Amino acid sequence: MHATTVAVDLAKSVFQIAVADEHWRIVESQRLTRTQFERLFANRSVDLVVMEACGSAHHWARWLGGLGISVRLLPAQYVRAYVRRNKTDATDAAALLEAARAADIRPVRVKSVEQQALQGLHRIRSLWMGTRTSRINALRGFCREFGITIPQGARIGVETIGRVLADPRSAVPDLIRHTAGMLLEEIRLLEARIAQLERELASVARHSPACTLLLSVPGIGLLTATALVAATSGDVTHFQDARHFSSWFGLTPREYSSGSSRYLGRISKKGDRYLRMLLTHGARSVLRAAKVAEGAGKEVCGIRRWALEVQGRSNHNKATCALANKLARICYAALRDHAPFDEAARLTKKQSRQSFALPA
Numbered sequence: 001m002h003a004t005t006v007a008v009d010l011a012k013s014v015f016q017i018a019v020a021d022e023h024w025r026i027v028e029s030q031r032l033t034r035t036q037f038e039r040l041f042a043n044r045s046v047d048l049v050v051m052e053a054c055g056s057a058h059h060w061a062r063w064l065g066g067l068g069i070s071v072r073l074l075p076a077q078y079v080r081a082y083v084r085r086n087k088t089d090a091t092d093a094a095a096l097l098e099a100a101r102a103a104d105i106r107p108v109r110v111k112s113v114e115q116q117a118l119q120g121l122h123r124i125r126s127l128w129m130g131t132r133t134s135r136i137n138a139l140r141g142f143c144r145e146f147g148i149t150i151p152q153g154a155r156i157g158v159e160t161i162g163r164v165l166a167d168p169r170s171a172v173p174d175l176i177r178h179t180a181g182m183l184l185e186e187i188r189l190l191e192a193r194i195a196q197l198e199r200e201l202a203s204v205a206r207h208s209p210a211c212t213l214l215l216s217v218p219g220i221g222l223l224t225a226t227a228l229v230a231a232t233s234g235d236v237t238h239f240q241d242a243r244h245f246s247s248w249f250g251l252t253p254r255e256y257s258s259g260s261s262r263y264l265g266r267i268s269k270k271g272d273r274y275l276r277m278l279l280t281h282g283a284r285s286v287l288r289a290a291k292v293a294e295g296a297g298k299e300v301c302g303i304r305r306w307a308l309e310v311q312g313r314s315n316h317n318k319a320t321c322a323l324a325n326k327l328a329r330i331c332y333a334a335l336r337d338h339a340p341f342d343e344a345a346r347l348t349k350k351q352s353r354q355s356f357a358l359p360a
Contacts, residue, residue: 007050007096008037009089010057016089020097029090041067050100052076052092053108061110073108074099109238118204118230122223122274125197132190135183136161142180146171158187201226209338210234216340217330218303219282219323227275228331236336242329249276251325267321276324283323287311303330 005024009016015037019028032040046069051057053073061071074096082095099105111119133154139161140150148164148171150157164170165181172180205211205226210233214225239245246252250270256263269276290304300308303326311319334341 004046005048005050005097005100006046007093007100008060009092009096010051010054010060011089012056014089016093018090018093018097024097024101026094026097029093031089041069048072048100050074050096052079052096058111058116062113065110071110072100073110074105075108078102078105106238109233112233115230115233118226121197121201122227122230125194125223126274128190128194128197132187132194135187135190139180139183139187142176143172146173148172158184158191198222208234210335213334213338213340214331216342217327217334218341219279219286219327220331221282224275224278224282227278231272231275232335234335236332239332242332245332246325246328247271249279249324249328251276251279251321251328279324279327280320283307283320283327286327287316287320287323 004022005020007018007020013034015032015034017028017030017032017037017040018026019030021027041064048070049061049064050072051060051074054076057073061073064071079092079095079099082098083091084095085091136154136157140157143150143161143164150160150164161180162184164172165177165184201222205215205222208226208229210229211225213234214220214228215222220228236245239248243252247268248271250268250273252268253264254266254268256265286304287307290300290308293304294300294308303323306326307319307323310322314322330341
């Protein structure tokens with residue numbers, strides 16, 4: 001049997017498929033096990049497989065691509081609008097066929113094994129950081145119950161807690177002292193694991209040309225560079241321009257417009273929350289460094305001067321979001337042109353254009 005398109009609603013062990021002919025009419029609908037799903041494509045000719053970009057989708061896309069079958073991964077939030085009436089696996093598969101016909105829905109790029117492994121390292125680090133923070137907060141709370149105040153900051157807080165638990169004259173009861181010490185050892189073990197993971201990320205960055213380009217951008221450090229490479233593989237040619245790239249992170253204004261009325265609100269917060277968080281933290285560090293340099297009487301120019309001007313006419317948070325947006329666009333330009341960010345050269349080029357434009 002020849003089928004033009006097969007839509008697959010993925011799951012852990014049950015796969016719902018909808019087979020469509022060349023006129024996009026559903027001619028077959030099946031519910032398959034994992035083994036049956038793997039055998040399906042050996043018995044028929046398929047031109048295109050459509051799936052949601054969800055868990056395990058990239059694995060199946062790579063597997064189907066190895067069989068010579070074209071795969072299109074669609075964003076799940078866009079497919080949802082095509083579901084009619086009640087939500088079932090069958091209606092989800094039918095909605096995939098309808099969404100695949102929409103030319104304005106951009107498919108998600110299939111990630112390589114290396115990209116997903118690098119993303120996995122970032123996810124593991126985030127989990128460890130969250131566990132470390134919860135353990136530190138728990139020890140702070142225990143000490144507060146016994147009248148001991150722990151200063152702010154993770155590093156100094158852990159050091160202070162360690163001294164308090166080691167002091168037999170402190171107010172911490174002996175009943176909880178040993179168990180709290182075990183919790184402190186868990187924090188230090190997590191810190192050692194996080195440091196080892198960051199060394200692995202640094203090794204990846206040293207051997208990645210795309211990471212080297214991104215590290216030349218102000219506010220882009222090891223975590224942001226490797227996370228961007230994991231998300232894009234260092235190739236941004238599928239984005240229309242730098243503005244579309246920054247909107248992919250949700251760093252552009254949310255719009256609510258109708259007729260001649262146009263309203264631009266806060267940032268949309270669409271896309272990858274983790275990447276947006278890293279870019280925002282990088283923008284905060286650049287803005288603070290610029291503020292400290294200005295307070296010390298040092299010359300501040302380029303993107304740092306621009307950020308301070310935005311902060312002066314708005315507020316700190318808006319300036320941070322605006323700077324994060326600009327950093328994302330600079331990263332796009334660096335990856336597109338395969339050239340590191342050279343702020344001095346850009347300033348010189350800009351000044352030469354301005355002097356050339358001045359009247360004689």
